[in-house]
Amino acid sequence: MKSIQYFNFQNSLSALNFYEKHLGAKNIQRLGGDDEMFDHMPKEYQVDDDFTMHASFEILGETFYCSDTMDNKKIDNSGAxxxxxxxxxxxxxxxxxxxxxxxxxxxxxxxxxxxxxxxxxxxxxxxxxxxxxxxxxxxx
Structure with a gap:
């Protein structure tokens, strides 16, 4: 068993792009709102194409997870x-x-x-x- 840090962001795409460019993130995997799994969801569960339901990435060989907050609400990550x-x-x-x-x-x-x-x-x-x-x- 191991523990993996899971971040929530108002805009995970922005964070993932920053991490790739400035922190050397690699092996970025992302399930976004444009995935076909959302095509047949009820209206109340529909999300924007750029919404990140779940993503994983590696920095210095360690894996991290992240996702967007619902409705891209602001979040305070101080303390993370x-x-x-x-x-x-x-x-x-x-x-x-x-x-x-x-x-x-x-x-x-x-x-x-x-x-x-x-x-x-x-x-x-x-x-x-x-x-x-x-x-x-x-x-x-």
Whole structure:
């Protein structure tokens, strides 16, 4: 058994596009409102073509899920945190963590704690994305 972070967004398509471009998301799978399964649904269950019923994506080899809020209602994702932990002695993992953090900041994410050494971690950093999610890098 494992746990997978599930995000809700007002507009998952926008988040997925941002994550692909600026966080390196891969293997994006999306079930949208334009899927034929919605063709015969009662009127009250019809959704716009760009509505995301469910999506999955991978960042740094980890899987995440997301969907849109019903009627694309605003949602506050503050408090949603995704943490990547890695072995500091593994140079390849350390390089991936640094590149991920830097690419996110270059893409418009806001660093809430610069990437660096702390009392509790040899390499630690946090940033918020435009959708309210906090992403954290933490070496073991």
């Amino acid at each position: 945190i995704a943490v990547f932990t890695f072995d500091y002695t593994n140079e390849a993992d350390k390089d991936k963590a640094v590149a991920f953090f830097n690419k996110a900041i270059e893409g418009g994410c806001k660093a809430t704690m610069p990437l660096g050494k702390t009392e509790w971690s040899k390499l630690y950093g946090m940033f918020n994305d435009p959708f309210g999610v906090t992403w954290m890098i933490n070496s073991e």
